[in-house]
Amino acid sequence: MVKLLRYTEYVYLVVAVLSVYKIVALWSTEPKETYIFIFFAIVSLGMFFFRRKYRKKFEARSKNNDNR
Numbered sequence: 826m827v828k829l830l831r832y833t834e835y836v837y838l839v840v841a842v843l844s845v846y847k848i849v850a851l852w853s854t855e856p857k858e859t860y861i862f863i864f865f866a867i868v869s870l871g872m873f874f875f876r877r878k879y880r881k882k883f884e885a886r887s888k889n890n891d892n893r
Contacts, residue, residue, distance in 0.1 A: 830880040834873055841869035 844866035848859045
């Protein structure tokens with residue numbers, strides 16, 4: 826389960842990187858289309874850090890339960 830959480834973190838990071846790439850590629854030609862990719866990049870980065878914090882909390886809780 827923890828490995829799955831670790832992989833989903835990085836999926837969000839990949840989406841953020843791809844969104845930033847698309848922002849840079851479209852900025853000079855179609856700036857209005859970049860707003861959706863800016864939104865995706867911000868949400869993806871937020872979800873990456875949220876999932877990371879949640880996974881570490883889950884690992885710590887599992888480790889404490891195993892030590893009992």
